[in-house]
Amino acid sequence: MKRKMIVAVFLLMSSVLLSACSGLSHADDNRIQIVFWHSMAGPPLEALNKIVNDFNQSQDEIYVKPEYQGSYEESLAKFRRVGGTANAPNIYQAQDIGSKYMMESGDIVPVQKLMDEEHYNMNQLEKNIRNYYTVNGKLYSMPFNSSTPVVLYNADAFNKAGLDPNKPPETYSQFREAAKKLTQANKGMKGFSFLNYPWFFEELLAVQGGEYINQNNGRTGLATKATFNSQKGLNIFKWLREMQKDGTLANYGTSGDNESSGFLTQKVGMFMSSSASMAEMFKNAPFKVGVAYIPRPDNIERQGVVIGGASLWLSKGKSAKEEKAAFAFMKYMASPKAQADWHIHTGYFPINPGAYKEPIIIKNYKKTPQFKVAVNQFHDTKSTYATRGPMMTLMPQSRVIMSRAIDDLYQGKNLQQSLDTAADHVNEAIAQMNLANKK
Amino acid sequence: MAMENPTSTGKVPSLNMPYRTFWEKTRPIQVAILFLLPSLILFSVFVFYPLFRTIYLSFFLTNQKGLPTVFVGFDNFIQLFQSADFLQSIEATFLFVLYTVPASVVISLFLALLANEKLKGIHFFRTIFASSLGVSVAAASVTWLFIFNPTMGVLNRMISFFGIPEINWLADPHWALLAVSITTIWLNLGFSFLIILGGLQNIDQSLYESSSIDGAGYFYQLRRITIPMLSPTLFFIMTVSLINAFQTFGQIDLLTGGGPGQTTNLMVYAIYKDAFVNFNFGKASAEVVILFLLILIVTLLQFKFVEKKVHYQ
Structure with a gap:
């Protein structure tokens, strides 16, 4: 009798366990499952999960399963392996510089096709962002998380140094001056930090109207040569070198985490950051954080x-x-409501301008008007080939190469030479790729 | 090898059977292969096929999907040996081996000798010393990332207490490789410690007893009994650490990403970048082949020169 009881208890327990498992995997309902590969971590991951959950609960036909696949680079390597096979996810989040590869891979369906079929109103999406992902009049992917670089600064330290936190520096010489004052007035603080993340170099080049590669930044034909070792490229390096000589430039290598903790612990006064980490900084900083446009040379x-x-x-x-079903989810992600949530919780800005009318944004802008600076900087952009950004399959590789040139900068090597070497390496890589892809 | 020895079955061959079929003659080989089959299959799938495929790929340029397109012969190899980056990567790898292997063997030997003493509570120390064995590379690297943190790290706080200026451990080209080496030595300690301690406990106690009677002191015993008797274990540890050091990846990826200025771009990391960031499988495969040959040569040298000093019982 006792034994029977025990058996019964075990049976009950295992059936509870089993049903709990199936409850987790949602294998038992009839919803269409959509696998969504992404690279969001930290606060953006929380924000993303919330949007996905909202979508899953809003209807009962589609179930979206988000899967984190490592950094953008790592997930791109994975997608390259499985693209076009049954193991490929339904939706894949690709970094901006992976776009060219994605377009040419033959493993994707341009979203334009579904937009046409469903008469989706494309005009509700921000035009500048659409432009980036449009080639030959065809929109290839659904914009989702768009960010720009900004300068974040410690407004309290600005006050201490006698700088006006409401009038942040704009040009190279103003930044250099401010960095000096910050370093002097705040003990243990360096005025400026420039992370070895070549995206920032690309942006500092574009702000001057400089193109990264030839063929109009690879927008009107296949790029054959790197052009970032121009006078404009050199301007950036010279400016950073000057601040390095002043002793006002902090070097955190390639570690963005170390840099942001340096900023939060007041070891760095200003640094170039993605607008996507604004929300996190506002939340965690024990001081007031200001947002500024990225620097430009004085005469440009x-x-x-x-x-x-x-x-x-x-x-x-x-x-x-x-x-x-996947497209239905994409439409949801691009909706004003989802984009407003996304914007406020991360700092990526709305790809759907309709979001600016959402109450959550209006409320938040009143509280933290700094959010608006990033948006304004983006809206002030003149649409040129330089600001539309370089289009090249080899962009990920060119970042590896540029990262070395930035190391050279920090190690005090000849600036023009470092840039030329980097350009040579990119040119070699382009030549080799063209050879390998001819067949 | 498969030697044919009719007497090995224990039966005297019958004179009535002067002729045996090929099938019967090769019987021992058949049996051997049957036993080896499982491992042969596994090795073929996971070792031999990738090995030959890598050698094959190293003679090609690969397209953006990583498929071989243009046969270039030895071009990939020639280019590698002309590239300053790759040569630097080899140099960094050898430096790294030099920094990590002797240090981890010496330190873990020292710790093992300490932990081999019969003291009260020694089990506690044994557990502590071996504990890094249970820490994954990723967890250890993240912990050390905090220790090395230039602004909040413990290490910089400690040295600034002694009046030494702060060091940017992972971003300064003079220190980065050393910082990664320290992490690696720490990671290696647990495993080496455990194996060496095992070796120590296997040494016959009567050797010590009789030498004590003869009046040998601690260090004499260490030199004349412990080290010689431990030499097979030490040799094993050295070989394994050497190969591990050549194949280091995780610490590099998490701590430095190969920077600053290529100083920590060890070969395996360079291979990873060429293969999975640059999608240049031809070049990466050529690097793999070179690394394979390097490890092979170093290991052979080790067996030729170091093993002579090993004392097998």
Whole structure:
């Protein structure tokens, strides 16, 4: 009798466990499952999960399963392996500089196709962002998380140094001056930090109207040569070198985490950051954080910034039903409501301008008007080939190469030579790729 | 090898059977292969096929999907040996081996000798010393990332207490490789410690007893009994650490990303970048082949020169 009881208890327990498991995997309902690969971590991950959950609860036909696949670089390597096979996710979040590869891969369906089929109103999406992902009049992917670079600064330290926190520096010489004052007035603080993350170099080049590669930044034909070792490229390096000599430039290598903790612990006064980490900084800083436009040389007019971040791609070879379901989710992600949530909780800005009318944004802008600076900087951008950003399959590799040139800068090597070497390496890589891809 | 020895079955060959079929003659080989089959299959799938595929790929340029397109012969190899970056990467790898292998063997030997004493509570120390064995590379690297943090790290606080200026451990080209080496030595300690301690406990106690009667002191015993008797274990540890050091990846990826200025771009990390960031599988495969040959040569040298000093019982 006792034994029977025990058996019964075990049976009950295991059935509870089993049903709990199936409850987690949602294998038992009839919803279409959409696998969504992304690279969001930290606060953006929380924000993303909330949006996905909202979507899953808003209807009962589609279930979206988000899967973190490591950094953008790591996930791109994975997608390259599985793209076009049954293991490919329905939706894949690709970094801006992976776009060219994605377009040419043959493993994706341009979202334009579904937009046309469903008469989706494309004009509700921000035009500058659409431009980035449009080639030959076709929109290839759904914009989702777009960011630009900004300068974040410690407004309290500005006050201490006798600088006006409401009038942040704009030009190279103003930044250099401010960095000096910050370093002097705040013990243990360096005025400025420039992370070895070549995206910032690309942006500082674009703000001057400089192109990164030839063929109009690879927008009107296949790029064959790097052009970032121009006078404009040199301007950036010279300016950083000057601040280095002043002793006002902090060097955190490639570690963005170390840099932000340096900023939060008041070891750095100003640094170049992605607008996507604004929300996190506002929340965690024990001082007031200001947001400024990225610096430009004194004698060059500001052209604007290139859109960074990532977009959502539809995999090819899935059933029409899954394709439609995936697109339904994309539409939701691009909706004003989702984009407003996303904007406020991360600092990526709305790819759908309709979001600016959402109450949550209006309320938040009153509380933290700094958010608006990033948006304004983006809207002030003049649309040129430079500010539309370089289009090249080899962009990830060129970043590895540029990262070395920035190391050279910090190690005191000849600036023009470092840039030329980097350009040579990019040119070699382009030549080799063209050879390998001819067949 | 498969030697044919008819007497090995224990039966005297019958004179009535002067002729045996090939099938019967090769019987021992058949049996051997049957036993080896599982490991042969596994090795073929996971070792031999990738090995030959890598060698094959190293003669090609690969397209953006990593598929071989243009046969270039030895071009990939020639280019590598002309590239300053790759040569630097080899140099960094050898430096790294030099920094980590002797240090981890010496330190873990020292710790093992301490922990081999019969004291009260020695089990506690044994557990502590071996504990880094249970820490994954990723967890250890993240912990050390905090220790090395230039603004809040413990290490910089400690040295600034002694009046030494702060060091940017992971971003300064003079220190980065050393910083990664320290992390690696710490990671290696647990495993080396455990193996060496095991070796120590295997030494016959009567050797010590009789030498004590003869009046040998501690250091004499260490030199004449412990080290010689431990030499097979030490040799094993050295070989394994050497190969591990050549293949280091995780610490580099998490701590420095190969920077600053290529100083910590060890070969395996360079291979990873070429293969999975640059998608240049041809070049990466050529690097793999070179690394394979390097490890092979170093290990052979080790067996040729170091093993002579090893005392097998």
